[in-house]
Amino acid sequence: MSFHSMWAELLPVGRSSASGGYRRFAWTGADADCRAWFEQQARSRGLAYETDRNGNQWAWLGDPARGDAVVTGSHLDSVPDGGAFDGPLGVVSAFAALDELRHRGARFTRPLGIVNFGDEEGARFGLACVGSRLTAGLLTVEQAHRLTDAQGITLPQAMEAAGHDPGAIGPDPERLDRIGAFVELHVEQGRALDLSGDPVGVASAIWPHGRWRFDFRGEANHAGTTRLADRRDPMLSYAETVLAARREAELAGAVATFGKIAVEPNGVNAIPSLVRGWLDSRAADQESLDAVVDGVRSAAREYADAHGVELVVERESFTSVVEFDRVLRDELARILGTGTDLTVPVLGTGAGHDAGILSARVPTAMLFVRNPTGVSHSPAEFAAEDDCVAGVRALADALEGLACT
Known part of the structure; x- marks a missing residue:
């Protein structure tokens, strides 16, 4: 054949x-x-x-x-x-x-x-x-x-x-x-x-490349009745972290992608209680990869603190x-x-x-x-x-x- x-x-x-x-x-x-x-x-x-x-x-x-x-x-x-x-x-x-x-x-x-x-x-x-x-x-x-x-x-x-x-x-x-x-x-x-x-x-x-899971935990609430000032919205921290990943990758000559996301409760009229995003990052050498991931993690922490959101980052896989x-x-x-x-x-x-x-x-x-x-x-x-x-x-x-x- x-x-x-x-x-x-x-x-x-x-x-x-x-x-x-x-x-x-x-x-x-x-x-x-x-x-x-x-x-x-x-x-x-x-x-x-x-x-x-x-x-x-x-x-x-x-x-x-x-x-x-x-x-x-x-x-x-x-x-x-x-x-x-x-x-x-x-x-x-x-x-x-x-x-x-x-x-x-x-x-x-x-x-x-x-x-x-x-x-x-x-x-x-x-x-x-x-x-x-x-x-x-x-x-x-x-x-x-x-x-x-x-x-x-x-x-x-x-x-x-x-x-x-x-x-x-x-x-x-x-x-x-x-x-x-x-x-x-x-x-x-x-x-x-x-x-x-x-x-x-x-x-x-x-x-070298790997995958990291970012869990942003906030507070679920009504999208129509909750004042912006009263919200603990993890989606904001996640969105800012996506942009930070792009900036860090450009600085290091590497690549970084948030390509998968899970949201709870995932309702159109609900502020999320949890936004879980997966970062895939790759670079020509270990030093550059570390710089990207450390930079994204640091930025995510800053954004989470600013919005009253809890953050947990877990490395799920890595290949040197x-x-x-x-x-x-x-x-x-x-x-x-x-x-x-x-x-x-x-x-x-x-x-x-x-x-x-x-x-x-x-x-x-x-x-x-x-x-x-x-x-x-x-x-x-x-x-x-x-x-x-x-x-x-x-x-x-x-x-x-x-x-x-």
Whole structure:
């Protein structure tokens, strides 16, 4: 099956007719359909298929017990109303690259694996890269069991309802010991390649990033009868903090976003008692990130005090800077540049990935495919057909150089 036919087959799964975006959330019906698609692709190619204890899907060519397997893949879940390419491009390209290598008659000297990591986006339970974090031991079983969605359903309950045993989740060092190198292909989440004119690039590092929850607690009251002077309105403190986040990010050359909010009692004619907002911030280095978050926290405290509002700030997730394996990165650049006129720019990214999580345990690298819109996590996310094909060929070249004679 060609890249185009696989892409067309997967494209309708979990797509919203209203927004045109995708709602492929972990352990839902759309997620199950994506998983069924992955299993079918694996079995149709004669690959050994398995789902691990944390819900990640694997397809193997050769015996991974040797401990030097070259693995590629990404994820199939999405953010709310996300784009088609973030995640699925890497999985579809992995199967297409294997098809290309078989067409070339490549002889594999190392096992090859293709993976779909579960719950990478964290759209349902609020924590990104759950499948890879659990596998790498960067998320404890106790922490995972405390994760809940907006309806109060816990992660174990959702997994069990989907037919997976939540009692088995946890670190999986034996599976990671199978991997000699992991290469993740991903659509670029930005316009660096579009600006440079290159269809494919190699990642250098992932910026340090995290998520912080800001709880502003005031006093619920009637919107029509309460004097402005008598109000303890947490929405005012929250709104001022959103603006402060923008200012702090601009000063530090970083990014900071309040993209999710929960309000109680959430009535049109009610002053809120609670405004809960989530800050996502990322920067090129730890010092800059600390400056942004400290600045936002300090400003939020000042605004809360001014309006008689209580403030609690909790860090919900954090990933320090990830420098991808330099030997593997340089080898990919060498492979992709050998015998071709393809330039291979090396660029950093502010987006987190499963490759970044695994980098603490195994050599990892990433390839990016050009995104001319620069838009991600949106239905406007895009990669041209020719660039997708160039990405498949680049991934096939990389895998051939790493896993074949």
